[in-house]
Structures are given as C-alpha cells and as structure tokens.
Amino acid sequence: MRIIGIALLLVMGCSQRLEPVNDETDSGEADTDTDTDTDADTDADADSDSDADTDTDTDTDTDALDCSGNYFTPTIGFGGTECLTSALSCGDSFEATTENGSTSFDHDDYDDMGCNGQDDLTDNFSAAERVYELWVPANTEAKVSLEMASGCNTLSLRVLETADQCTHYGLNTTCNAYTRVDPWNIEVDNLYGRTNGYMHQVIVDGKNGNTAVFRLSVDCS
Numbered sequence: 001m002r003i004i005g006i007a008l009l010l011v012m013g014c015s016q017r018l019e020p021v022n023d024e025t026d027s028g029e030a031d032t033d034t035d036t037d038t039d040a041d042t043d044a045d046a047d048s049d050s051d052a053d054t055d056t057d058t059d060t061d062t063d064a065l066d067c068s069g070n071y072f073t074p075t076i077g078f079g080g081t082e083c084l085t086s087a088l089s090c091g092d093s094f095e096a097t098t099e100n101g102s103t104s105f106d107h108d109d110y111d112d113m114g115c116n117g118q119d120d121l122t123d124n125f126s127a128a129e130r131v132y133e134l135w136v137p138a139n140t141e142a143k144v145s146l147e148m149a150s151g152c153n154t155l156s157l158r159v160l161e162t163a164d165q166c167t168h169y170g171l172n173t174t175c176n177a178y179t180r181v182d183p184w185n186i187e188v189d190n191l192y193g194r195t196n197g198y199m200h201q202v203i204v205d206g207k208n209g210n211t212a213v214f215r216l217s218v219d220c221s
Contacts, residue, residue: 065149071097071213078133083166088134088202090142090220098155098204099211102129105158105203115158115175125156127206131166134159134200134218136193140164143189144202145217149186153212157186158203161194165201176200 031045072095078084106125110116146157162173167213178188191200204214 002079016043022144052170053199063154065095065147065213065215067149067152067213071095073097073100076131079165081165083131084133085127085130086132088132088144088216088218090137090140090218093215093217095213095215096130097211097213098128098130098206101130101211102166103128103206104131105129110158110175113160113173113175115160117178117180123156123207123209124209125205127209127211129203129205132202132204132216133165134191134202136191136200136220138193140193141189142191142193142200142218142220143187144191144200145219146204147215147217148184150211153210154207155212156185156203156205157188158205158209159188159191160201160203161191161198162201163196163198165199166191167201 074085074096076083076085078086083104085096085101103126105117107123110125134142134144144157144159146155148155157178159176159178160167160173161176164173167173176188176191178186180186200218204216206212
C-alpha cells in the first residue's frame, strides 16, 4: 500500500503543467533619449559699439564780420553837425559800415593835424567816413578799438582831441597815436577825460574810395 501511494504521487507530480519563467529582459527598449541639448548660446555679445565720436566741432566764429553783410548805415548830422554819426560812451561796441557816411576828412586834413602814419602816406582817404563824438568821464582812461573784416577793404582809425566838432584844421586839435595790432585791428588808447571843454572825435575812414564794414568798441577804466 505504501508503495502504491508513492507511485501515485510521482505520477501526479509529473503531470502538472510547468509554467514558463517570464524572463523579462526588456528586449531592446533601450532608452535612447539622445537629448543632446547642446544649448550653444552663441549669443556672442560682440557689442562692437564702434561709436567713434567723430564730432569734428568746427565752431565757426559767429561774431566774425562779413564783407558782404548788411550792416547799419545811419544818416549823418548828429547834433546838427555836418559829419557826426552819433555819440559814443564807455562800454559801447557795435558793428556798422562806412557806406553813406560823411566825406569831411581827407589826406590833407590828417596831414595838417599830424595824423598820418607811415602806412597811410600814399592813401587819399577820398571815401566816406564815420565820425563819432566821445566824451570821456573825468578821472577815466579810455581805449577805442577798430576791428575790420579779414580779407575785406581796410580802414583807418583817427582819434582827435578837439574843442571843435568836425574840424578840418590842426588848430586846437591833437591827434592821438594809434597802434596797428595786426592788419585787421587798430587801437587808440590813453584817452583821458577832460574838463576844459575838449572832446574826442573818433573817425573811421575808408581808403582810396573804398567802403568797408567794421566793429568799434570803447573800453574805459
């Protein structure tokens, strides 16, 4: 009996279905996530700011006189005289032209008053001039400056110390020496205030029939 039982157990064991082993070898689902995120931020900020400051500031002098400019040409006859354009005061500075001025003074007048310098010996001063009256205050020294336009017709500057307006003669008249700073600038200084009734007569005269523009200034100290 015991032998029969063992035999039955063997038969039953062999007849059992063998389940295959699930050998899950995950066949080739190789996670080939080739995320080659080569974020090559080539933002090469080559800020080639070649802001070459080419500011060629060629500041032209806006105060320069213009040969062909339209400048003030007032009528003559100030104070009822035959030659005066106007009166000057300390601190005055203005631009004008000799055009339409008086023709009261010429070479012989200046020669009689001792006003002709070496650079004026051959000039006839037949052109129009501008004549101004200047009263220098007491205890004051004045300087008159004439500026001409570079490259234009040249002018002369005469300052007379006189008791007579528009005088043509050397009587009671002294001609103050002038300094030619350069071809376009002339100065007369050492003009002092008088209490004897004498005034200064400032004359801007054209040469050889020519008119020209100018800037005239009076500085006092």
